[in-house]
Amino acid sequence: MVISAGIDMGIQRVKVVILKDNQTIAQSQQFSGFEPTKAAEQAFDEALQKANLSREDIQHVTATGAGVGMVPFADSTVSMMGADARAGAYFFPSARTVIDVGAEDARAVKCDENGILQDFVVNARCAAGAGTFIEAMARALEVKMADMGSLSLKAERASSINASCVIFAESDVVSLIHREEPKSEIARAIFDAMAERVSSMVRRLGLNADVVLVGGVAKDVGFVDSLKRRLGMEILIPEEPIYAGAVGAALVAAKRAKRRQ
Amino acid sequence: MASEIEKGTKYIPEMAQSEIDELRESIKAASIKVIEDNIKRMKKAWKNRPKAMEYFDEISNFFGQREKEIKEQKAAGKKVIGYSCIFAPIELILAAGAIPVRIGSGWYDTAKLGDRIMPVEICPIIRSTVGAKMVSLSPYLELSDAVVIPLTCDGRTKLSEILSDYKQIWLMNPPRVKDDPHTLGMWKEEIQVIKEKIEKLTGNKITRKNLRETIEMMQNATKAFRRLQDLRKGAPIINGRDAMLVNQTSLWDDIKRWTQKVNELCDELEKRVEQKEYSSYPDTPRVMITGTPMIWPDSWKVPNLIEESDPQGVIVVDEQCSGDRILYDPVGVDEWTMSDMLNAVSERYLMACTCPCFTSEHGNEDRINWIIDRIKEYKVDGVIYYVVRGCILYAMEYARIKRVLDRMNIPVYYLDTEYTREDVGQMKTRVEAFLEMLEARIDI
Numbered sequence: 001m002v003i004s005a006g007i008d009m010g011i012q013r014v015k016v017v018i019l020k021d022n023q024t025i026a027q028s029q030q031f032s033g034f035e036p037t038k039a040a041e042q043a044f045d046e047a048l049q050k051a052n053l054s055r056e057d058i059q060h061v062t063a064t065g066a067g068v069g070m071v072p073f074a075d076s077t078v079s080m081m082g083a084d085a086r087a088g089a090y091f092f093p094s095a096r097t098v099i100d101v102g103a104e105d106a107r108a109v110k111c112d113e114n115g116i117l118q119d120f121v122v123n124a125r126c127a128a129g130a131g132t133f134i135e136a137m138a139r140a141l142e143v144k145m146a147d148m149g150s151l152s153l154k155a156e157r158a159s160s161i162n163a164s165c166v167i168f169a170e171s172d173v174v175s176l177i178h179r180e181e182p183k184s185e186i187a188r189a190i191f192d193a194m195a196e197r198v199s200s201m202v203r204r205l206g207l208n209a210d211v212v213l214v215g216g217v218a219k220d221v222g223f224v225d226s227l228k229r230r231l232g233m234e235i236l237i238p239e240e241p242i243y244a245g246a247v248g249a250a251l252v253a254a255k256r257a258k259r260r261q
Numbered sequence: 262m263a264s265e266i267e268k269g270t271k272y273i274p275e276m277a278q279s280e281i282d283e284l285r286e287s288i289k290a291a292s293i294k295v296i297e298d299n300i301k302r303m304k305k306a307w308k309n310r311p312k313a314m315e316y317f318d319e320i321s322n323f324f325g326q327r328e329k330e331i332k333e334q335k336a337a338g339k340k341v342i343g344y345s346c347i348f349a350p351i352e353l354i355l356a357a358g359a360i361p362v363r364i365g366s367g368w369y370d371t372a373k374l375g376d377r378i379m380p381v382e383i384c385p386i387i388r389s390t391v392g393a394k395m396v397s398l399s400p401y402l403e404l405s406d407a408v409v410i411p412l413t414c415d416g417r418t419k420l421s422e423i424l425s426d427y428k429q430i431w432l433m434n435p436p437r438v439k440d441d442p443h444t445l446g447m448w449k450e451e452i453q454v455i456k457e458k459i460e461k462l463t464g465n466k467i468t469r470k471n472l473r474e475t476i477e478m479m480q481n482a483t484k485a486f487r488r489l490q491d492l493r494k495g496a497p498i499i500n501g502r503d504a505m506l507v508n509q510t511s512l513w514d515d516i517k518r519w520t521q522k523v524n525e526l527c528d529e530l531e532k533r534v535e536q537k538e539y540s541s542y543p544d545t546p547r548v549m550i551t552g553t554p555m556i557w558p559d560s561w562k563v564p565n566l567i568e569e570s571d572p573q574g575v576i577v578v579d580e581q582c583s584g585d586r587i588l589y590d591p592v593g594v595d596e597w598t599m600s601d602m603l604n605a606v607s608e609r610y611l612m613a614c615t616c617p618c619f620t621s622e623h624g625n626e627d628r629i630n631w632i633i634d635r636i637k638e639y640k641v642d643g644v645i646y647y648v649v650r651g652c653i654l655y656a657m658e659y660a661r662i663k664r665v666l667d668r669m670n671i672p673v674y675y676l677d678t679e680y681t682r683e684d685v686g687q688m689k690t691r692v693e694a695f696l697e698m699l700e701a702r703i704d705i
Contacts (some may be wrong), residue, residue: 007566025276066690077571079690079693079694079697081694081696081697081698082694082697082698082701116698116701116702117493117694117697117701118672119672119698120674120686120691120694120695120698122690123673210385213559
């Protein structure tokens with residue numbers, strides 16, 4: 001029996017997953033806040049409590065994510081791309097492309113049937129392809145972020161916005177509002193713009209089916225709809241895409257624990 | 262010509278001397294710190310760093326011994342000839358008794374000054390070189406009596422105009438297509454013209470005897486360089502960034518002394534091969550860097566990341582005009598006549614060069630073939646394709662090179678950056694993922 005844990009230190013949230021023989025037995029998340037290490041401790045302890053385990057029961061802890069260095073109790077680390085590749089092939093063995101859209105960045109990885117990373121691209125310099133973009137635009141439209149997706153699905157066409165940058169896009173959205181364009185069409189334009197950025201990034205890797213989408217933004221129906229149209233193919237999404245990075249890290253941890261046994 | 266064109270400088274705005282001095286001193290102090298920090302990191306990463314490296318550490322300081330030396334020689338009547346790119350025929354400069362020094366700038370801080378007159382989309386090497394000139398930072402550019410600027414890319418073409426506000430500029434016009442007999446003829450004429458300019462500036466005739474001497478001197482430098490390169494083909498015996506520093510110092514050091522020091526380093530390293538005293542684990546992923554030149558010291562950002570990453574990589578070879586391309590090819594002379602030697606010099610500087618400024622009916626095949634051959638020779642596990650924003654020629658060739666490397670099953674990663682220190686965190690993530698991937702492939 002192998003019990004392992006993965007900790008994904010995201011910019012917005014810390015996610016923890018505990019696996020027992022590669023099956024999830026507990027998961028937990030916390031806002032990263034100003035003290036990511038503390039948040040990681042809390043999320044980890046919470047997951048342990050859910051699993052009815054103590055820290056000593058975990059054979060190996062692997063950390064990943066933007067704040068990967070801020071987990072003092074981790075036994076090892078893995079890159080976000082390596083974790084995505086593992087998780088993608090774990091959820092869907094047919095996965096060859098895994099797209100991860102988080103709060104602050106987006107990336108796409110190519111993997112083989114064993115979940116070994118083959119190639120990757122990242123979009124880390126511009127928030128226009130990531131979750132905070134939706135947040136900023138929702139604020140400009142004065143709708144709840146969670147409602148953006150269903151709002152956009154009501155539109156039959158999209159308005160036209162400049163998608164090169166959050167700041168420009170925001171001023172475009174403001175002028176669209178002044179022109180009284182329907183909010184639904186603006187919302188769809190926002191998701192289309194994001195999907196455009198993400199899909200051109202994916203195409204740089206080559207479009208290899210099956211395509212899996214993970215990360216917090218995979219929960220947003222508006223974005224998923226736009227991305228499907230842009231890629232021209234179906235997208236597989238695991239039940240809880242936000243935990244994918246942590247699952248990937250926990251899978252790596254299990255492997256490393258076995259190697260040490 | 263309308264008289265308005267002639268008034269004042271062409272490009273550079275007027276700056277108060279006090280501002281110039283203040284900026285120069287603060288950037289200089291920051292640069293010295295970067296140099297010291299790089300060396301400290303190189304020492305830390307390579308526990309048993311050979312004593313022979315200390316010489317190159319000293320020469321790497323732009324504001325140190327070498328600057329003093331050139332100043333003294335200049336005071337004694339020698340001319341200093343700067344050049345922006347390795348198309349400049351070093352043998353001819355040396356044969357006329359002048360001192361060749363490369364002037365391209367790797368200072369991140371001066372790129373910001375360049376922004377005052379150029380948009381940020383322009384290659385940062387150009388902006389940085391202009392910025393360095395605005396505050397007279399670069400000792401080698403300041404000491405130059407003339408600067409050779411081969412018009413390779415658009416950035417350098419306009420750089421020549423901007424620098425002509427201050428310096429005597431000698432343009433060279435390398436053809437974009439090299440496998441055409443008439444273009445080689447054109448290039449030979451360019452070399453002849455530069456030869457005459459060098460002779461006029463120095464007042465020294467380039468004689469058959471002098472030219473032969475300097476060709477042989479540079480051939481010896483190539484031999485020493487290749488000796489060092491051969492050592493990088495096996496299990497890691499020298500860290501890549503140390504070798505890169507050695508190679509880059511040849512651009513401003515006294516080449517005879519440089520050759521001797523490289524040979525001393527190789528003596529020490531060859532002993533280590535026998536004793537299996539490796540600089541990192543023998544199964545460390547082996548990385549090639551290709552793309553935009555990485556100019557000391559600020560651009561060591563990337564080699565530092567690769568060789569300090571977890572898992573670690575070792576740079577075994579590069580395809581850059583700031584590194585292995587400088588001395589890779591010797592001038593091959595059949596007969597030591599003046600015309601034969603000039604032909605040989607012309608051919609070496611044109612035909613051997615793998616700069617992406619070239620093309621042909623089949624594309625820039627020389628560069629691709631060079632990369633393929635070195636990958637095999639140095640058993641490269643993966644390639645980092647390094648491009649700074651605005652470096653259009655390298656950026657454009659990537660797509661084709663990636664396809665070729667995909668067919669060879671060699672992973673390649675496009676690492677784009679700017680002249681800034683702010684993106685180190687993001688780059689670290691990407692470099693680590695790439696090395697993790699290489700390591701996983703080695704494990705299988």
